[in-house]
Amino acid sequence: MDVATVNSERFQDRFELFCQIGETERGGVNRPSLSDANRDARNQLVEWFEEAGLTVSIDEMGNIFGRRDGKNADAAPVLFGSHIDSQYNGGRYDGVVGVLSALEVIETLNDADVETDRPLEIVAWSNEEGVRFQPDMLGSGVFTDIFDLEYAYSREDSDGYVFSDELDRIGYKGDEPCEPRDLHCYFELHVEQGPYLDEQDLSIGVVEGVYGFSWLNASFGGKADHAGPTPMHLRNDALVATSDVINAVRRLTATGGTDLVGTVGSVDVYPNSINVIPEQVEFTIDLRSYDNEVVEQAVEQIQNEIRYAADREGVSWDCEEIMRVDADPFDDDCVATVERAAESVGADYMRMVSGAGHDANYLNTICPTSMIFVPSVNGISHTEGEFTEWDDVVTGANVLVHAVTEKAAMTETTEISQ
Ligand SMILES: [Zn+2]
Structure with missing residues (x-):
């Protein structure tokens, strides 16, 4: 399969711009869920989604989706993304590389004039970190029916601000119902947040599941x-x-x-x-x-x-x-797709298991799912010192292009069964 490669320079320019929103003096970002900085980051993202020709929709939980049509408009889409909320004084890479690489995949396919069989959707989930409003992974949790919408809306931060009011205040309480729908599969690129890839000098972790x-x-x-x-x-x-x-x-x-x-x-x-x-x-x-x-x-x-x-x-x-x-094994076929993608781009990779939970865990309850990890230097995350080599981020985005392209192609059998 001949697959396009991402534009590292455009991707990095965008990443650097994005990191200026809520940036901290020590090189991190402070964009906790539903804060003003989180709103500004959302606004920037929506603008870029629209510029890339995506149809943007916001659901009741403030999850942001961008859709790119496929040849078969009725087919279940391939969904991929991550989150853009941060820890208080958190790092620049956690979540953000997953969302911006998803956008870069879209731009890359646009540049190459590729029309996929299935529609593609990219997503930024609300309130993944769970630092301001507990529990974490609230946006994907409601989307997958793990939590009720009312329960999520009623969450309060330590100052007594209510999730529902704050979502409204920043202008991201959308109309789309936040509920499970038919998805072909879900991929999430994320920084490892542990030391294993860095220690072994590998660029990619093919994630088999979560502890x-x-x-x-x-x-x-x-x-x-x-x-x-x-x-x-x-x-x-x-x-x-x-x-x-x-x-x-x-x-x-x-x-x-x-x-x-x-x-x-x-x-x-x-x-x-x-x-x-x-x-x-x-x-x-x-x-x-x-x-x-x-x-x-x-x-x-x-x-x-x-x-x-x-x-x-x-x-x-x-x-x-x-x-x-219980431990959450990802879908064998999606894991194999990520592994093939890593091989196709010539990345040094290993299969591994995640010690931390992600939105992907909840998505795995409603559709076949897997993740792609890129190294965290010294395994550091959730602090301003979080760092990933840009080349590794780019390799991860290229693996994502391959994985998404493979899953977005419809064979005759999947056409019948879909
Ligand atoms: Zn994260």
Whole structure:
């Protein structure tokens, strides 16, 4: 298949311009969901979509779609994109490379006068990051019927601003219904946000799926007392028990010989005073693996460790699993398409699994889906120091051109079955 190559210079000019919207002094961007900067970025995007000849539509969640017709107007479209909202003082690449590379794919096909069989649609999802309004991936979540529209509209930020009002305020509460519809497949190009591609000097990750995870809320209840007069053998210190569990999580993940990762990311100590023995500690545990059985066993082992630590220290304990999400394997055929695309452009690539969740996870529940990763230098993301070599971004966009072109072609059999 003879497939066009993206225009690196045009793509980069656009990227640099886009990064000026909400730019921070230290080279990042501050464009949290439904902020003024997020509105300005949306406006710029819509302008570019229209200039590229796309038919723009905004749905009730503020998801922005740009459609390019195909020879068969009634066929299910190939959808691809990502998000443009950022963390507070976040990086320039997260999400943005996926949306702007999608636009660059359209421009490239326009330049080459390619008319695909299927229509193409590109998308910028609302509220992917989940920093201002929780939960994350809200726009794609409503689109795929994971969340109700009313639930999404009612989300409040820490200052009491409501999602629905803020969406209205920035002018992006659209008319199109935000609901599942017939899609041929979905692709998302994204920065890896981990170190593996950079470490191995590869340009492309062919993403087979996303880790499953378990979230635990745990607590220990001990006895508060004076830090001076209380002898060591009479103490019931909730924080000492917690530190045993933190160490157990590290031991289990470091020595298990699996892909398991584990984190104690939040610890609240009461009364949290320099001269009082900690009476109560509440903490969280995040356990992830691509193997559901590994997560299951890790949860059991950590629950045991919590009991042992409580016994040793003479404190009460509690542990509740508040969330369990199974590993999410992407569609074999879409993964194979991305792999063929990587081979076609001569990219150094590997098949890999994502440790982080993406809009693609939700899309995978309604249509065949896969992702393309490009390297994050030193694995850094969600900070202003996020960086990806421009050549790698371009390689990723070229892989996307190939993947989209392949899936947008209709063979006779797909014509009948579609
Ligand atoms: Zn992202």
